[in-house]
Amino acid sequence: MSRTGKKGSRKLGELSDGASDKLEPLASLDLRACTSVSELVEAMGRCSFGARSVGEAAHVIQTMVEDDDCFKVLTLSGAMTPAKMGLVICDMIDLGMVDAVVSTGAIMAHGMVESTGLTHFKYKSSMNDLELYHKGYNRIYDTIELEKSLDDMEVIFRKVVEDVSDRYESLSSFELNWLIGEHLAKITSDDQRGILKSAYLRKVPVYVPSFTDSELGLDFGVYLRRMKLQKKKAVRFDAFADLEDYTQRVLDSKKLGILTIGGGVPRNWAQQVGPYLDIINKRVGSGGGFKRFDYAVRICPEPVHWGGLSGCTYSEGVSWGKIRPRSEGGMYVEVMSDATIAWPMIIRAVMERLEKNGRIKL
Numbered sequence: 001m002s003r004t005g006k007k008g009s010r011k012l013g014e015l016s017d018g019a020s021d022k023l024e025p026l027a028s029l030d031l032r033a034c035t036s037v038s039e040l041v042e043a044m045g046r047c048s049f050g051a052r053s054v055g056e057a058a059h060v061i062q063t064m065v066e067d068d069d070c071f072k073v074l075t076l077s078g079a080m081t082p083a084k085m086g087l088v089i090c091d092m093i094d095l096g097m098v099d100a101v102v103s104t105g106a107i108m109a110h111g112m113v114e115s116t117g118l119t120h121f122k123y124k125s126s127m128n129d130l131e132l133y134h135k136g137y138n139r140i141y142d143t144i145e146l147e148k149s150l151d152d153m154e155v156i157f158r159k160v161v162e163d164v165s166d167r168y169e170s171l172s173s174f175e176l177n178w179l180i181g182e183h184l185a186k187i188t189s190d191d192q193r194g195i196l197k198s199a200y201l202r203k204v205p206v207y208v209p210s211f212t213d214s215e216l217g218l219d220f221g222v223y224l225r226r227m228k229l230q231k232k233k234a235v236r237f238d239a240f241a242d243l244e245d246y247t248q249r250v251l252d253s254k255k256l257g258i259l260t261i262g263g264g265v266p267r268n269w270a271q272q273v274g275p276y277l278d279i280i281n282k283r284v285g286s287g288g289g290f291k292r293f294d295y296a297v298r299i300c301p302e303p304v305h306w307g308g309l310s311g312c313t314y315s316e317g318v319s320w321g322k323i324r325p326r327s328e329g330g331m332y333v334e335v336m337s338d339a340t341i342a343w344p345m346i347i348r349a350v351m352e353r354l355e356k357n358g359r360i361k362l
Contacts (some may be wrong), residue, residue: 041349057297057333058349064257064295065097071253075270076103077262081110082120082143083340093198095360101206102270105214113149115194157219172241173208207242209269257295261339263310271322292324296332299339
């Protein structure tokens with residue numbers, strides 16, 4: 001159809017100007033005007049594409065953290081600790097930005113390496129993977145984890161479990177991580193930071209729903225085999241204690257918020273609490289409730305059209321009763337980015353704003 005005034009076409013005198021429909025204007029990113037990360041991220045929020053999602057994510061996270069009624073959940077997947085994002089997690093815990101962590105076991109195991117002062121290394125492309133294997137160098141994309149470091153972590157794990165074997169019939173992942181954090185707090189200096197140490201000191205539970213899919217899970221398996229050979233009673237692993245402890249914390253909360261790094265099992269396990277509480281009421285008759293996440297931010301590069309769990313959108317989560325829709329006040333943002341790029345920038349911006357508002361001191 002032409003634009004010459006024929007029936008059904010647009011007429012120049014009738015075209016809207018944006019402001020009449022209360023559209024928000026965009027603004028060019030002026031780097032010279034930005035004197036802090038917070039100002040940069042805020043300015044990015046007035047741009048387009050990925051920049052806007054970064055700015056909007058910082059706003060949602062700040063709102064979530066400043067909501068004193070909100071139970072704040074951080075879910076973690078991907079090799080974030082070998083990628084040296086461990087202190088970002090520590091900052092979030094130490095500054096009260098997180099009330100619970102749901103993670104892969106690998107992130108916690110590699111985080112233990114960091115927290116004990118051991119080192120990850122850059123992968124040297126001149127070495128082939130078979131050579132790496134024989135030298136005890138485990139490659140994680142462009143990073144090296146020493147097999148010796150993992151052996152050292154098993155010694156710590158074994159001591160923690162064996163020391164409590166006379167006090168516990170069973171352990172869940174959050175109880176085990178609590179005990180490891182307590183041990184790390186005792187054996188490391190005050191200035192040596194670590195995720196499980198911070199979580200223990202701040203009383204933040206760390207759940208690992210796919211516990212056996214990790215170095216920690218394998219260490220537990222070795223412990224069970226060793227105890228069986230020695231004909232000694234072993235501590236059992238109880239995954240459902242994790243589920244019920246997390247569910248009760250959610251049930252006791254007034255509002256819910258979630259920041260997801262990556263996706264996978266940690267993301268889904270943390271979010272499925274809404275449907276779980278719903279079907280408890282439906283199928284048991286009591287003890288459940290109706291809970292949805294009021295705030296949600298996901299930082300993950302996986303596209304939705306692959307159909308996998310890591311790519312599913314928050315609007316899809318609305319259909320499951322996991323996420324509060326925007327029409328009812330829900331706030332959620334999808335940041336399609338490598339988390340090692342967007343996540344530190346967003347969190348630093350929020351930290352600066354929290355300090356400016358007098359909620360934290362950096």
